[in-house]
Amino acid sequence: MGEAKNGQIRQSNIELLRIISMCMIIAMHYMTKGMVLPKLSDDISLHNVIFRLIFAFCASSVNVYVFISGYFAIDSKWSIGKLIRLWIQVLLYSVLVPVVLWAFGAVDISSMDLGTKQQIFLPISYEHYWFATSYVLLYLFCPVLAVAIDKLDKKQLGITIAVLLTVFCGFKSVNPYLIPWDKYGDDVIWFMVLYLIAGYIRLYGVPFIDKKDEQDTRGYEDESENDIRRKSAGRRGLAVYIISSILTFAIALVVSFIVRNTGKLEYYMDMTLCYNYITVLIASVGLFCAFKNLNIRSNGFINRIAGYTFGVYLLHENIVLRDLWPHILGIGYASGRWWQIIHMIVCIIVVFAAGCIIDSIRAWLFGKVC
Numbered sequence: 001m002g003e004a005k006n007g008q009i010r011q012s013n014i015e016l017l018r019i020i021s022m023c024m025i026i027a028m029h030y031m032t033k034g035m036v037l038p039k040l041s042d043d044i045s046l047h048n049v050i051f052r053l054i055f056a057f058c059a060s061s062v063n064v065y066v067f068i069s070g071y072f073a074i075d076s077k078w079s080i081g082k083l084i085r086l087w088i089q090v091l092l093y094s095v096l097v098p099v100v101l102w103a104f105g106a107v108d109i110s111s112m113d114l115g116t117k118q119q120i121f122l123p124i125s126y127e128h129y130w131f132a133t134s135y136v137l138l139y140l141f142c143p144v145l146a147v148a149i150d151k152l153d154k155k156q157l158g159i160t161i162a163v164l165l166t167v168f169c170g171f172k173s174v175n176p177y178l179i180p181w182d183k184y185g186d187d188v189i190w191f192m193v194l195y196l197i198a199g200y201i202r203l204y205g206v207p208f209i210d211k212k213d214e215q216d217t218r219g220y221e222d223e224s225e226n227d228i229r230r231k232s233a234g235r236r237g238l239a240v241y242i243i244s245s246i247l248t249f250a251i252a253l254v255v256s257f258i259v260r261n262t263g264k265l266e267y268y269m270d271m272t273l274c275y276n277y278i279t280v281l282i283a284s285v286g287l288f289c290a291f292k293n294l295n296i297r298s299n300g301f302i303n304r305i306a307g308y309t310f311g312v313y314l315l316h317e318n319i320v321l322r323d324l325w326p327h328i329l330g331i332g333y334a335s336g337r338w339w340q341i342i343h344m345i346v347c348i349i350v351v352f353a354a355g356c357i358i359d360s361i362r363a364w365l366f367g368k369v370c
Contacts, residue, residue: 012299015306017291018068019352022309024061026316026348031055033323034331036340040256041269047336049253054341056249059273060241062131063284066138066191070198071292074150078143086139087124088369090132092362093314094123097321107320119319129317130186137188138195145192149199157200164193165281173278176268185275193276201289209236209289227295234293240286248272248279311359316351325351 031037036051098120101107112120119128127133149157168190172182183190210233252272259266271277316325326332329350334343 010298010303010306012302013291013294013296014068014071015303016294016296016299017064017288018306018309019302020291021061021065021068022312023348023352024058025065025313026351027344028055028058028061029316029322030326030331030344030347034326034335036331036335039259039269040253041259041266044256044260047340050341052252053246053249055273056252057245057283059248059275059277059280060245060284060287062185062275063194063281064288066135066194067198067201067284067288069135069138070195071202071288073142073195074146074199074202078139078146083136083139085369086136088366089310089362090123090129090136090314092366093311093318094120094128097315097318101320106324116319128319129314131313131317134186134188134191138191141188141192142195145195145199149196149203154204157196157203161193161196161200164196168193169276169278169281172271172274172276176265178267182276184271185277185280190276197285198288201285201292205233206237206285206289209233209240209286210293230293230295234290237286237289237291237293241283241290242286244279244283244286248277248283251279305356308356308359308363311362312352312355315355315358 031051031054037055038048040048040052098107098109102109109117115126119126123129124133124136148160152160172179210229252269255265255269255272258264259269272279274280315321329347331343331347334340337343
């Protein structure tokens with residue numbers, strides 16, 4: 001195991017999941033920002049179906065990323081200094097990326113409207129990055145949530161989570177009509193729910209996934225009981241992730257046929273891929289548990305790279321880059337071609353690598369500040 005800066009033990013299995021989650025987020029942005037996903041009701045070609053299936057498997061990535069924070073936050077000490085460093089990191093990316101591109105003549109800051117400038121210089125208040133805004137607000141609530149997890153017993157915490165999921169996940173998942181207060185999982189309230197779920201998983205596990213069966217020992221007589229349990233739990237978690245992701249895609253496909261033939265349920269077709277949709281949430285839990293139970297040795301390279309993932313997000317989702325990098329990397333040219341999946345993989349690697357390099361420079365220059 002590796003030691004983190006705050007004294008916590010860094011688990012390379014979870015850090016690897018952090019890296020994979022960010023790659024999945026980049027994949028989703030490749031498909032959405034690159035206009036790769038026409039509505040299934042309008043285009044049921046094999047190409048579109050394949051990329052919709054890929055998107056369904058990636059939809060759990062944001063939930064998983066928040067799970068990771070909530071899972072470790074129980075043992076971490078809340079710090080105003082960490083909050084300030086997080087805010088400064090967001091501000092640095094928000095301001096410096098446009099300034100650097102302006103210096104190279106790639107963007108014209110003077111021609112930007114007031115709203116865009118507000119997003120650049122007040123990134124948290126004006127949601128330059130919706131995820132960063134929700135993430136910072138979540139950190140503000142962490143002390144309260146940590147106390148709730150600590151003071152509630154297993155039954156009380158379980159009931160609390162069940163009620164919250166009924167309101168913010170279950171109801172919207174079965175309701176085919178627009179709910180005015182539903183933010184599709186893109187808000188701090190949903191992040192708080194995910195935080196509580198992660199805390200529950202940390203303390204009590206997931207009954208179906210973490211259960212121990214006698215048949216688990218078959219073929220593993222030479223291994224310890226704990227290793228056998230983890231392997232079995234990991235396989236079940238992976239199965240939950242795969243089945244739930246396929247179900248997410250299948251529901252979207254069925255709804256698209258209904259929309260195509262009747263013109264109804266068009267709103268619900270997109271809701272199946274929201275972060276707070278029930279099958280997406282279940283897939284997220286399965287994927288997180290699969291990696292939680294993955295037994296790998298501490299890997300300094302994985303741990304180090306994982307520390308740059310937030311910077312990868314802040315770079316490629318910057319307001320002046322989020323629509324520019326898909327154009328630079330030629331997503332439009334690759335759209336609809338048989339080799340587009342290969343192109344997407346290459347783009348994910350390029351964007352992730354560029355983000356890691358930039359964030360390593362940021363860490364070197366401003367390491368003591370953010």
